[in-house]
Amino acid sequence: MPELIPFLKKDSIDKMVAEVAHKISSDYKNRELVLIGVLKGAFIFLADLARHLTIPVKIDFVRVASYGSGTSSSGNIRLTKEIEIDIKNKDVLIVEDIADTGLTLTYLIDYLNSFGPNTVKVCSLLDKIERRKTKIKVDYPCHEVKKGFIVGYGIDYNENYRQLPDIYCLKF
Numbered sequence: 159m160p161e162l163i164p165f166l167k168k169d170s171i172d173k174m175v176a177e178v179a180h181k182i183s184s185d186y187k188n189r190e191l192v193l194i195g196v197l198k199g200a201f202i203f204l205a206d207l208a209r210h211l212t213i214p215v216k217i218d219f220v221r222v223a224s225y226g227s228g229t230s231s232s233g234n235i236r237l238t239k240e241i242e243i244d245i246k247n248k249d250v251l252i253v254e255d256i257a258d259t260g261l262t263l264t265y266l267i268d269y270l271n272s273f274g275p276n277t278v279k280v281c282s283l284l285d286k287i288e289r290r291k292t293k294i295k296v297d298y299p300c301h302e303v304k305k306g307f308i309v310g311y312g313i314d315y316n317e318n319y320r321q322l323p324d325i326y327c328l329k330f
Contacts, residue, residue: 160315162326166301171283171311171325174300175203178281179210182251182298186213190248194241194270196262197221198320199255202312203283207253218243220269224262235265246274255313256303257282260294267294284308284325 182191195204197219208217221239250270257263263280270278281298288304307330309315310322319326 161329162309162319162322163306163329164324165306165308165327166311166325168311168323171300172206175206175283176210178298178300179207180212182207182281183212186249186251189213190216192216192218192243192245192248192250192275193253194245194250194266195219195253196255196266197239199313200253200283202320203255204253207281216243216248220266222262222266235262237265237269241270241273244273245270248275250275250278251298252278252280254280254282256284256286256308257294257296257299258286258289260290260292263294263296264292283311284313 191213193204193208193215195201195217208215218241219239220237220241222235223238224235252266254263257280267278279297282296283300284303285296285299286303306327307315308325309319309328310325312320314320315328
């Protein structure tokens with residue numbers, strides 16, 4: 159059984175989410191913003207982020223598969239749920255749990271751009287910059303992670319630990 163090492167407490171997460179929501183609300187004031195949550199890991203983050211926003215938004219989800227039951231991306235990205243909202247001429251913000259290698263985000267940005275939005279930007283709860291394999295930019299990062307496999311607050315390992323209110327490093 160892996161050991162859970164505390165990484166971020168719920169109070170700290172709440173503060174980071176509120177701060178990034180304030181910046182997003184300011185940046186997108188008087189614009190039509192669509193939040194696209196990346197299932198399943200970002201659902202809790204997206205829900206908290208949306209409640210902190212002071213601007214109207216529309217919300218949709220995509221689902222991609224790249225991890226399976228391992229601890230690192232396979233590099234094979236499959237879209238398993240497409241968007242359902244029309245994003246043509248709208249501003250889109252991808253809401254992701256962890257920006258890691260950048261492969262999934264690059265795939266999603268290309269996918270979403272094919273629908274003709276005004277802009278596509280990225281908001282990520284956690285940003286693992288040192289693991290990047292692409293030149294992806296996280297426009298709204300909440301917290302940088304140096305190393306470790308993270309779980310909790312929606313983020314899983316093999317479909318476990320999503321329900322935890324805090325974020326932990328898994329020690330195998």
